[in-house]
Amino acid sequence: MxxxxxxxxxxxxxxxxxxxxxxxxxxxxxxxxxxxxxxxxxxxxxxxxxxxxxxxxxxxxxxxxxxxxxxxxxxxxxxxxxxxxxxxxxxxxxxxxxxxxxxxxxxxxxxxxxxxxxxKVNLENTLGGIREMIQTRANEQKPDVKAKDKEQRLKEIKYLLGILGMLGESGTGDIIGICEERLQSNSSNIKEGISLYCSQKSEDPKMVKQRIRRAVKRGLTNIAGMGVEDYYNEIFQNYHYVVFDFESIRVEMDYLRGKRKDGGKASVDKFIEGLLVYSEVK
The missing domain is CATH 3.40.50.2300 (Response regulator)
Structure with missing residues (x-):
């Protein structure tokens, strides 16, 4: 660097x-x-x-x-x-x-x-390379390779959601469903993925996003709590930057310490995009 x-x-x-x-x-x-x-x-x-x-x-x-x-x-x-x-x-x-x-x-x-x-910079650079790689795969049209990748990547996504303590949240099922749809479509366009997922489920996108936002907030609180207890906690150090930005983590940690009235906010789109990137590079 x-x-x-x-x-x-x-x-x-x-x-x-x-x-x-x-x-x-x-x-x-x-x-x-x-x-x-x-x-x-x-x-x-x-x-x-x-x-x-x-x-x-x-x-x-x-x-x-x-x-x-x-x-x-x-x-x-x-x-x-x-x-x-x-x-x-x-x-x-x-x-x-x-x-x-x-x-x-x-x-x-x-x-x-x-x-x-x-x-974080390495992750962002990797994201650009992954997008290019995904597009290349789509152009080559190798369905067997893509199907195999999808299964393994979903396992990695569920693993990270477990690390974040989110598997018991109702919105987590929506997150997994959207990730699965994006892997199937071989696309990283999150807004399109949410729209297609909601259409398939015949659900209001606002309601789905609300569920997801609550689940993401739970993950943010859990990982920030680890950092508050021990900043050098191995799980915190290895995973807090994967799907959350530094500002959201910092604000949530200050909130948990009682230094702020409001906690951190996380973007649903960036969170899901982070999961997809993680599943590719893991």
């Missing part, structure tokens, strides 16, 4: 550089204390992940992210900051940052965040 580090403090840049390379997390392809110069270098070098300071005198981190995203929308960002204001943090997440690293820099936190973001 290729990293670029930008912070107006040279000491912070050096610390993060050392952590990334000494811990074998990735390769640092560029560093800067000048945000204006960094924008140009980031666009040219195209790192996978940029560590960017929130508050810098010449240009704040949000402005830098917006400027880079206009040209390179697929670059991932992690914000470095002492900021604790909820509105500022929420605004940063809306700009699409993956996570916050708090100052002063904590070795364990940095390693955990960077490894998790690495996993």
């Amino acid at each position: 290729k990293y670029y580090i930008i912070d107006d403090s040279l000491s912070v840049v050096k610390v993060l550089n050392r952590i990334v390379e000494e811990q074998g997390i990735g390769e640092v392809i560029g560093v800067s204390t000048d945000p204006e110069a960094a924008v140009k270098e980031i666009i040219v070098e195209e790192p996978d992940i940029v560590l960017v300071d929130y508050l810098m005198p010449q240009k704040d981190g949000i402005s830098l992210i917006r400027q880079v995203r206009e040209v390179k929308p697929k670059i991932n960002f992690i914000m470095i900051s002492q900021v604790s204001d909820k509105e500022m943090v929420a605004g940063a997440y809306k700009e699409g940052i993956q996570f916050f690293i708090n100052k002063p820099i904590n070795l364990i936190e940095v390693i955990s965040v960077l490894k998790n973001v690495n996993d």
Whole structure:
């Protein structure tokens, strides 16, 4: 994984550089204390992940992210900051940052965040490859191979739903049915899959989605609870990023700790898409 580090403090840049390379997390392809110069270098070098300071005198981190995203929308960002204001943090997440690293820099936190973001980026890259592979298979029209894959992939999907503690939820049956329909159709279009599934069952899509949403929320609560009890829980570390985004997990964990009135929200479409990706790469 290729990293670029930008912070107006040279000491912070050096610390993060050392952590990334000494811990074998990735390769640092560029560093800067000048945000204006960094924008140009980031666009040219195209790192996978940029560590960017929130508050810098010449240009704040949000402005830098917006400027880079206009040209390179697929670059991932992690914000470095002492900021604790909820509105500022929420605004940063809306700009699409993956996570916050708090100052002063904590070795364990940095390693955990960077490894998790690495996993997410790898998963997203895999998703693109899977879509291409699925399309190739469909064009080749090999029904025997597809049927065999379908059976095994459904087992993997049910296994993950079990890990998330969702098998007792009524909406989980709908999730499995939609996944089965998508595997049969050899397509990753989730909205189309939900529509076809509801049509086959003669059910109102709104009611089906409501059931699924309750089941997904149960899975989110269960996996976030594992992280609250022990952030380094093996199941939490291995599976929380597969079907949930980091922001939803973080908000749900804060809710379980009593720090928020509302918990995290998860997208039904992204959840099912994550299951299909997991079943392919497992």
